[in-house]
Amino acid sequence: MAKQTQTLFLEEWLKTNSGVISNPNSTNSTPQSARSIIQAWADLRESLNQKLFTQQHYQSLQTLLNSGIALYVADPQVKLIVSVLSTPDLSLPSESFPLFLRLLYIWVRKSSKPSPVLINSSINVLFQLFSSQFVANKSSLFFTEGLLLLGAFSFIPSIPENSRTQCLELFCKIMEEEYKLVSLFDDLVPSVLAAMGYALSSSGIIHFTRILDSLFGIWNKEAGPTSTVSHGLMVLHLVEWVLYNCIQSHEKITIFSRQILESSNTSYASFSIVMGASGALRASNRSTSSGLMELRSCAEKRLEIIASDLISNEHKDSVLLQCISLALARTGDVFTKDSLFSCLALAILTEIFPLKRFYTNILSFYGNKGIHEVKQHLHSVIFKEAGVITGVFCKQYAQANETSKSKVENLIWDFCQDVYMSHRQVALMLQGKDDQLIQELEKIAESAFLMVVFFALAVTKQKLVPNVHKQIQLDISVKILVSFSCLEYFRRMRLSEYMDTIRGVAGSVQENETACVSFVQSIPSYADLTTVHVSSNKMEFTWYKDEMQTSRILFYLRVIPTCAEYIPSSVFKKTVAPILFLYMGHPNGKVTRASHSTFVAFISSGQDSDDERVSLKEQLVYYYMQRSLEGYPGVTPFEGMASGVAALVRYLPAGSPCIFYCVNCLVEKAHTLCSQFPKDHDSWNDLHDELEPCKKLLDLLLRLLSLVDIQVLPSLMKLLAQLVVELPEEGQNMVLNDLFAQVADSDDVTRKPALVSWVQSLSYLSSKATINRGDRKPEKSSAVNWNKGRLFGLNRIFPRM
Template sequence: MAKKPESVFLEEWLCRISGTQENVTLKHPSSASAQAIIRAWADLRDSLQNQAFHSNHLQSLRTLVDVQFSLYIADPQAKILLSILSSQKVSLPQESYPLFVRLLYIWVRKSFRHSPGVIDSAVEVLLHLFSGHIHSNKSLSFFSEGVLLLGALSFVSSASEKSKTVCLKLLCQLLEEDYRLIHLSERTIPNVLAGIGYALSSSVNIYFGRVLSCLMELWDKSDVPSASLSYGLMILHLMEWSFSNFINSHSTDKIDLFSREVLKNTRPAFSLFAVVMAAAGVLRVINRSEQKALIDLKISAEERIETIACGLVSSAGDADYATMEPRNSFLLQCMSLALSKSGPFSYQPHVFLCLTTALLTEIFPLPHIYVKIQESPSGNLVGLVLNEVQQHLDSIIFKEAGAITSVFCNQYVMADEENRSAVEDIIWNYCRDVYMWHRRVALMLGGREEALLGNLEKIAESAFLMVVVFALAVTKHKLSLSAPQEIQMRLSVRILVAFSCMEYFRRMRLPEYMDTIRAVVTRVQENEHACVSFVESIPSYDDLTNQAVPSSFQKMEYMWTTDEVQTARVLFYMRIIPTCVECIPASVFRKVLAPTMFLYMGHPTGKLAKASHSVFVAFMSSGKDADPDERDTLKEQLVFYYVKRSLEGYPGITPFEGMASGVVALVRHLPAGSPSIFYCIHCLIEKANSLCSSVDTTPETDLWKSWDGELEPFKMLDLLFRLLSLVDIQVLPSLMKSLAQLVVKLPSSGQDIILNELYQHVAESDDVTRKPTMVSWLQSLSYLSYQNTSKNAPKVAAKELHDSMSGTTDSLSMNKISARL
């Protein structure tokens, strides 16, 4: 059932529940004291006794209206108001009439007991008043207050059938006949709707159909903005409130009449959006009710909305989601908002398609906004674009994006396969277009229109959430074991590509996102064709390094390293590719991935550079290929450029952890004695030598006195130490010789610390094959370092080192070596 209004004033409740509280004519209680209220009533009594109405009496009316939330009016006070209004001797100012009627309305709604005689008097007074004031252009407020009071009087249980009938007849006359002379505004709509709501719930049924028709035709004759969704919500909740009254009072005749008039009648005069909102309000009640007798009405309401949706789909034709006729645009908003409020809704194909269009054109209208920005002359943005975006962020439809997405996904689950596939294509293409447009717009606006760009990204962030929720629904219902493998593969790739396009807008860690990624990656990594398709969707090297900009911005220099939208997308690829690199042929890796991988190793963003190294590691670790020789050859070739590219940016751009993982991978997975490994070690030694020579060795700041693993020279040396236990036996002698040559060039403090580290490394080794060789090498290195220090003769030490590494062993003083270690 509908939630009962928290206020006795229906119009105030409608405003609050529909989000238009600021527009409601009712105001919060003023701070008027009890004495002020008593004095105001006393003034009105004086006016009646003296048969005169002055400015102080008008102020008394205003004082009473200002405290209407706390004001109670009984029959005696109502008689005073009616007497003044009906007096032939009192000349009332025009602005007093709405105040009198408002006070009478408060009496009707708040009084616990109404005298039938007073009710009859009020009806007579209203008949007289409207006959004399309806044609005045100044009486709009009076008109709306009068409709409200007439409706409230027809709803009073203690009123006579005659009085109720008179009120309903007059209300219909006002809305049908004289209304053409009055154009409602935003301030008066709540009163008129509430008056209609009271009238619909009256115990007198003779005018029910006419009142209902007035409600459906109301918007065709008003000055309310066509895109005023909040007033559409008022209709929804008004019908929810009224229909609950029908059910509670067992008014089956009203229920049947509503079905005939609104759900089955297709009169052109009816506003389609009002019909949609009314039907949704009824569905909201039915879905909460346990009465099975209402099931046919539920079916009728859903079919009526589907009929309107069918007309929308037909009228839209081939229009894309960047443009939409304003009338259709508003109706789409109403339909999606209504469905988000109505509760469970059976699958309807055209409703499903309308929801799709509404999400992409009305709730997340990014392409439409991008086009506006693009068309701005010379890139100069008018304030209207920023205002439009800000208004959209504050709009009801945007705030309901989550609920509408939920309805959309529920429709997808129930949809037929043809419509499912069509909608999937629309969503994935939307992601691609948002990526392409936002890249360009971010370049245009960056540094100039940060407020507009930030607001655009707020919309896009919500669009990303919609795509994630939809993609999860797709994976749950299509990536099942019963679905053909080809469909699973193609769909998985498209979801990954769509996610890559929207990755820039991911601002949080979502379980739905991670669940979807796991589900689709599992399918992709099992199939070579799917892996290749995914890899080939990555932007080409030329696209990554060159951005097409509008002609008015050709002078702007494009820097791929500052393109954050593109960077986020490439990072997504770099994180996914290692999971499926086994199925990527060497030829595809060479042509598509290698250029991008090496390009982004030089990206200043550490996590992206590190991810690029991870791709290299994954490829070096892979071994599955139709042509193993081609894969091994490519690995050898990549190493030379990888080492060069990595060391060029180290320290600075290249993250040490990424480079270290790459070096470890290549020495582990390349064939024994590979020239690439010798080249890598040679380059590492050179780099280490360069870094060590830059270490400050002054007595005050001798960094060699303590091993700080965070310093770049020590990181590099530590990597070389690790390689002692990783390189194959054919490469080990060359590594030991190069490392020894580096050590003997270090100052005494540096040699000591290095020898200590090497001693610990060798001592902890459990490799019985290479440990004896390394012990012998370490003893020789220790001796030569001691000789170098004591004799201060680097040339002699170098010759001895060469002889030692060539197999010549001098007698060693173990005591001295031990002391040195």
């Protein structure tokens, strides 16, 4: 027999690897003091001497087992246990037998060189227990502990061969006759599988075949256990452990191969065969044994058969799908088949991220059952392995044929649309009622978003390459952008993979008019954005409170500027403009800034010779100014509005009426804001924060002096002068100082002479208006005038005196 593994307690190792526990040393163990353990052994010795086993003695037995696998059982204690079990005059309660067997199991596994005499006496006692009249009342736990002990005895290298054979014979008999008891409870499965592992690793050909039949057939029995994913993982790692650590016999591996290929195709059998075959693959990945390489071929073939049957079956097996996905993830460098790839895609969309099922259940019947289902999934093994499974999925995609690739791509893109529509409905329905359930659903959706990102990146690496037809590249790029927009709400971190994908697909789309139009036309309509799609007559829907919808529109508003040049004016007018102006009134600053950036991108796009585009630009300016100024200050960010104004005065035709309109609107808004405060000049300085919006508009108007064309400049100067002369003296001084500096630094030889003359006149008019109002203070104005004179001394310009 090959070298034994360092794993002392195989059942604990299986539970750890299957995600049932995180630390095997803490399993079923409560720290016990040395004194309490010594006392417990003394109590058991007392029961033997008194020939009486009371409830107190049973409690002492439990005290020992409370230490779990941390307990050490020495030879003297084993002699005591054997004596207690073999004394006919000592009446033991039925519930004590599993505990005694567990103590013997701990001794066998922890003892480096167990005494042959004690082994023989322990085996004899065990045989007596199974052959006694008491066997009719034995529990599932007793049979399970007995199997575990029989397997551990057979696994001892120094055990006599006849004793090993006897143990294996009894083991097989129990497995075949008492399978209902040993597989009835989920919490006993790890111990049963561990017992099989010990027995398989030490058995001869006959017993090996019988035990293997039980391993791959126990799940197919009438009263078999509830099939769970954690049990499947235990089967996987059990087979890996047995094959890699213990089996070197070519004959055994041949039997294993035949069993994998010829086992029943029923649901439960397929469940165990999938995990067993995957365990064989995992073992072959770690070994260069020729026998394991042959077994690998059989395992791959059987996995392909099961996957093909599962895909063709209308009624999908949920557990089998989960097991296939986990098996492929745990196997590592797994082979690629289109049937496996399709199975993996189906598992990802229905089992790993079962959002569609959750949404349907919640919308149709909201209750505790739905809440429990979501919480349970969050803590499941399959969800915790989502990242690894996604990695395998992407590798499988790279090797799949084009038909399978296209089919799966469409499934993923449709999944994104479904999540967007359904999550919005559920969030609106549960808002204020069950925010915790929404948060838990979003945890699953966040992981789904990551899956989509990595899958999309894998798609771009395969499709956005020179040898792929350009139209296919464009279609894929648009679909990825639309899918990302649907799940943008769940993007809670900065991912390099996300940014790389966006750059790739956006770069493909932004210079093709057809692709740009396709992307833009996928944006939800104005009617959809302002209408709730939840069947509730009493629900009040406010479009800007829909955060998921807002995130999607923000995604569009960030991408559209990169391709504005190629969006026809008719498409922009019909599709983008209504949404653009709607979201200019959104309370979220990021959204409103993106709206202004989109407006700027369109205004600066196209050729001046495109009359239709120019006409639309001029039409949009009127709406833009109204929408911007009605939300300023407050909703409208000044920087966004300033960039929009600068763009329209720069890119619209010279002398355009809408530029005049823009200037008039800005002056009127500035006048309204400034007139809200007292004319007393002290208030101008005292109310700095309150006056900030007005000051920003004045600053914008001053900047326009150097931006507007010559035809608009006279009107701007006239309106600005009318505004300035009505300001308090401190406000006039501020504006004139800024004007003096701006004109003095100007290199524009065309407009500078006019501005110089205008500033002189404005200075005079402002001084006169101040005197007429009687609010001038000479001592303050002298300092201001000195600064003004210094600024304009080189230009022979003198401000008011």
